[in-house]
Amino acid sequence: MTRNVPEKPVLEGLEKKWDARWETDGTFRFDRSKSREEIFAIDTPPPTVSGSLHVGHVFSYTHTDALARFQRMSGKEVFYPMGWDDNGLPTERRVQNYYGVRGDASLPYNPNFEPPSEPHEPPIEISRRNFIELCHNLTIEDEKVFENLWRTLGLSVDWTQTYTTIDEHCRRTSQRMFVRNLKRGEAYTQEAPVLWDVDFKTAVAQAELEDRERPGAYHRISFYKTDGTPLFIETTRPELICSCVAVVAHPDDERYQALFGTTVTTPLFGVEVPVVAHELADPGKGSGAAMICTFGDTTDVTWWRELDLPTRAVIQHNGRFQEETPDWIDTELGRATYAGLAGLYPNQAKKKMAELLAESGDLDGEPKSITHPVKFYEKGDRPLEIVTSRQWYLRNGGRDENLRGELLARGEELDWVPDFMGVRFKHWVDGLTGDWLISRQRFFGVPIPLWYQLDEEGLPDYSEPILPDEDSLPIDPSTETPTGYADSQRGQPGGFAGDPDIMDTWATSSLTPQIAGHWDDDPDLFQRVFPMDIRPQGHDIIRTWLFSTVTRSHLEFDSLPFQHATISGWIMDPDRKKMSKSKGNVVTPLSVLEQYGSDAVRYWAAYGRPGSDTIFDEGQMKIGRRLATKVLNASRFALGFGEDVAVSSITEPLDRSMLAGLSEVVRQATVAFRKFDYARALEATESSFWAWTDDYLELVKGRAYGEGAAAASAHAALQLALSVYLRLFAPFLPFVTEEVWSWWREGSVHRSPWPTKEEFVGMTGDVAVLEAASTVLSAVRRAKSDAKTSMRTEVSALTVTAPSDYLDSVRQAEGDLLEAGRGSGINYEIGEFAVETVLAQ
RNA sequence: GGGCGUUUAGCUCAGUUGGCUAGAGCACUGCCCUUACAAGGCAGGGGUCGGCGGUUCGAGUCCGUCAACGCCCACCA
Numbered sequence A: 001m002t003r004n005v006p007e008k009p010v011l012e013g014l015e016k017k018w019d020a021r022w023e024t025d026g027t028f029r030f031d032r033s034k035s036r037e038e039i040f041a042i043d044t045p046p047p048t049v050s051g052s053l054h055v056g057h058v059f060s061y062t063h064t065d066a067l068a069r070f071q072r073m074s075g076k077e078v079f080y081p082m083g084w085d086d087n088g089l090p091t092e093r094r095v096q097n098y099y100g101v102r103g104d105a106s107l108p109y110n111p112n113f114e115p116p117s118e119p120h121e122p123p124i125e126i127s128r129r130n131f132i133e134l135c136h137n138l139t140i141e142d143e144k145v146f147e148n149l150w151r152t153l154g155l156s157v158d159w160t161q162t163y164t165t166i167d168e169h170c171r172r173t174s175q176r177m178f179v180r181n182l183k184r185g186e187a188y189t190q191e192a193p194v195l196w197d198v199d200f201k202t203a204v205a206q207a208e209l210e211d212r213e214r215p216g217a218y219h220r221i222s223f224y225k226t227d228g229t230p231l232f233i234e235t236t237r238p239e240l241i242c243s244c245v246a247v248v249a250h251p252d253d254e255r256y257q258a259l260f261g262t263t264v265t266t267p268l269f270g271v272e273v274p275v276v277a278h279e280l281a282d283p284g285k286g287s288g289a290a291m292i293c294t295f296g297d298t299t300d301v302t303w304w305r306e307l308d309l310p311t312r313a314v315i316q317h318n319g320r321f322q323e324e325t326p327d328w329i330d331t332e333l334g335r336a337t338y339a340g341l342a343g344l345y346p347n348q349a350k351k352k353m354a355e356l357l358a359e360s361g362d363l364d365g366e367p368k369s370i371t372h373p374v375k376f377y378e379k380g381d382r383p384l385e386i387v388t389s390r391q392w393y394l395r396n397g398g399r400d401e402n403l404r405g406e407l408l409a410r411g412e413e414l415d416w417v418p419d420f421m422g423v424r425f426k427h428w429v430d431g432l433t434g435d436w437l438i439s440r441q442r443f444f445g446v447p448i449p450l451w452y453q454l455d456e457e458g459l460p461d462y463s464e465p466i467l468p469d470e471d472s473l474p475i476d477p478s479t480e481t482p483t484g485y486a487d488s489q490r491g492q493p494g495g496f497a498g499d500p501d502i503m504d505t506w507a508t509s510s511l512t513p514q515i516a517g518h519w520d521d522d523p524d525l526f527q528r529v530f531p532m533d534i535r536p537q538g539h540d541i542i543r544t545w546l547f548s549t550v551t552r553s554h555l556e557f558d559s560l561p562f563q564h565a566t567i568s569g570w571i572m573d574p575d576r577k578k579m580s581k582s583k584g585n586v587v588t589p590l591s592v593l594e595q596y597g598s599d600a601v602r603y604w605a606a607y608g609r610p611g612s613d614t615i616f617d618e619g620q621m622k623i624g625r626r627l628a629t630k631v632l633n634a635s636r637f638a639l640g641f642g643e644d645v646a647v648s649s650i651t652e653p654l655d656r657s658m659l660a661g662l663s664e665v666v667r668q669a670t671v672a673f674r675k676f677d678y679a680r681a682l683e684a685t686e687s688s689f690w691a692w693t694d695d696y697l698e699l700v701k702g703r704a705y706g707e708g709a710a711a712a713s714a715h716a717a718l719q720l721a722l723s724v725y726l727r728l729f730a731p732f733l734p735f736v737t738e739e740v741w742s743w744w745r746e747g748s749v750h751r752s753p754w755p756t757k758e759e760f761v762g763m764t765g766d767v768a769v770l771e772a773a774s775t776v777l778s779a780v781r782r783a784k785s786d787a788k789t790s791m792r793t794e795v796s797a798l799t800v801t802a803p804s805d806y807l808d809s810v811r812q813a814e815g816d817l818l819e820a821g822r823g824s825g826i827n828y829e830i831g832e833f834a835v836e837t838v839l840a841q
Numbered sequence B: 001g002g003g004c005g006u007u008u009a010g011c012u013c014a015g016u017u018g019g020c021u022a023g024a025g026c027a028c029u030g031c032c033c034u035u036a037c038a039a040g041g042c043a044g045g046g047g048u049c050g051g052c053g054g055u056u057c058g059a060g061u062c063c064g065u066c067a068a069c070g071c072c073c074a075c076c077a
Helices: A014-025 A055-073 A089-100 A128-153 A168-183 A238-243 A298-306 A332-339 A346-360 A401-413 A419-430 A505-509 A512-516 A523-529 A539-557 A589-596 A598-606 A618-638 A653-674 A678-704 A709-729 A734-744 A767-786 A804-812 A814-821
Strands: A039-041 A077-079 A082-084 A101-103 A124-126 A162-164 A187-197 A209-225 A230-235 A244-249 A263-265 A272-277 A289-293 A368-377 A385-394 A415-417 A451-454 A460-466 A496-498 A532-538 A562-568 A795-802 A826-830 A834-839
Touching (some): A014 A734, A039 A055, A039 A532, A055 A128, A055 A532, A055 A598, A082 A512, A089 A101, A089 A128, A101 A128, A124 A128, A128 A589, A128 A598, A162 A168, A168 A187, A168 A505, A168 A512, A168 A539, A209 A238, A230 A238, A238 A244, A238 A289, A238 A332, A238 A346, A272 A289, A298 A385, A401 A419, A415 A419, A505 A539, A512 A523, A539 A562, A589 A598, A598 A678, A598 A734, A618 A709, A653 A678, A653 A709, A653 A767, A653 A804, A678 A814, A709 A734, A767 A804, A767 A814, A795 A804, A795 A814, A804 A814, A804 A826, A814 A826
Parallel strands (some): A039 A077, A101 A124, A415 A562, A795 A826
Antiparallel strands (some): A209 A230, A209 A263, A244 A289, A451 A460, A451 A496, A795 A834
């Protein structure tokens, strides 16, 4: 092929040029005719589209892309899909704020609804379906922006393999899998206390909790024994005294032995409650006796369940105390006290109760301020309450030791990169306290595909839900009618009701291998890509995405969903070290990509080791840009000598020495990539490349400009080395390598074979030659640098003193060395290593 | 309270089973327009490898312990 080397190559514009070209050529199109063994399948994380992508995304997706490109060049057909996670609360929140609307599952669908152009105040109440339509409209726009960013970054995704987690295919897959879980008894419904977010008005799962340190206060309060003497308990939640169902102490606690089996009376309400014993009561906390409420915290739930206590809940789903006085409060004082609490939020009721207790003399001393961890929904703003409600659960080992053991074994079976991330999985599974709560009282998600028969009084029968045909999925039970019923029977006694809930977003995300691999509608494709090769993801979602995916796959296929989990670290903002918060300019990925170029940003990202957190460092991007520029310039030199020369011309010892070293670099990079250690592969390649340009190119320059066999050897060696370097860099710097490749090669560098040692057979020599020549050259340069003179200064005498085999190495590169150093001859002396340079005046 | 990770030059980081005077880049200093490259090149200075104590002929590397930072988990009375 004729070489077409530009006079002044530049990096600008390469992203657009090559993205368009790769798209028209279908360079990264997945060839589904390949067998499972020939395929490398990636379970790409679907980014949440309602947020914005940040540099952390750029960071981790670059790692995966480098692995994908390596595998592709190594001969694998890479299955690299892209999904958009638009299902769930973040999108709902965005839509609520964007249009000023609220979803209400009880409202009918309005096909003529037009969203307001400005956020409406107060928010307009609309049906679930209308709300979902707005979610769709908004996310489509977000997805375009995301795809544009990924294309600019150069992800070698097959853009025909995309999905969104709310699309029909995902809903069908998710519902079908749920129905199968249900039929196998892995999903079940139960009315029980759940952690409840009072703002979002939904139940949340254990995996979505986080503890936050909050101020609180211990209130020391008197309860009354039958003889009228006080029994002190301490609580941070005095407002729940009205929900008290018992007082508990440790069974071995000497102080309370006589009280077990008796009753005490609550202050201000006069409700009689038993004194019970349980190991979880801590004799060291407070007075050693605690009140059990339904429900103040998760320990209350444990006590309530294990001690078979009654339920006396007052906090409603909206977070407020119920209006009517509960029937278990039957004293006049109690009714009066409750009237003061009705309709309040817990924090208001707490203040009120503290005042009342102080007035009545039931509060002993002042409340003691403390700071304690309180459970929050990770996306929520107020502490979670515990309310009783009917929910759907999926078995995940939290209540079944056998299943727990099986899932722990899956964690062992999985290859974790880096290794230590596996313990996070283990700890999470070990610490599960219940099954996976998958129903959410929200809107923009996959509906739970069930209906319930209504009895004569219109109450649903949850024991035998009406299941849809698998062929009819996806369905929305709030608008569709089950077989055998007329729509007019909806909500009528003797009729039916649709389940109003949706599934947890992870219930769908946990199926990404099934979704991307089209388990549901393309079994041929699925068997070619499943189980997938790698699952790249952050360590923060091991307990959610990774664990739930392993669980679903275990239940459905009795296998791992992927073989390797490649865990990426986080990007740390340098501002976190409070260096300069003043800047104020938020770093958006696109602006960084435009400023430094995608190759440069990828270079920075690729130095982040698997699993380790990395500081956002524009300095590294500058170096990446310099490297990309260097690739252009060095390539221009290497290709500046006319047509291709046969590699059999490589005869000069220096050239063969260089290739021997490069062969070793190829080996190191390949080994590193096979272990998913892209960073080490880049490091090996980069340091070799800089030495190549700094030393080899300088040494060979004079000879290359000449003619004859010695020049031909240089030309052939340069061209082989360049070909190898471009391919080694291709996973990291896809744009500049493709650009240079196009100057002199057909096809894409990204579909060319990964270099192997076979390419060097018969063309390598002794690595010591180039090493020795570089060392001597460096010494000559130092002499000129010390003399503060130009590198073009002639050397009048050069003496190299070294062991004899070292001198042999130098001799083999003598001609190149003299040209590069501007000398006329070398004196060789055997002895301790030294280079003596006499410069011409 | 339990666990995981990190701690190496001013900064960002390598250092793979313990083995030469501990490395890279940035920053810093000096020099050089050398026909691939001045948004460059060449050369140079700079570290008692978080502290303490062990094992060993030899420890940045192994063991113990402490500390700081980050993250995860934990029954919030």
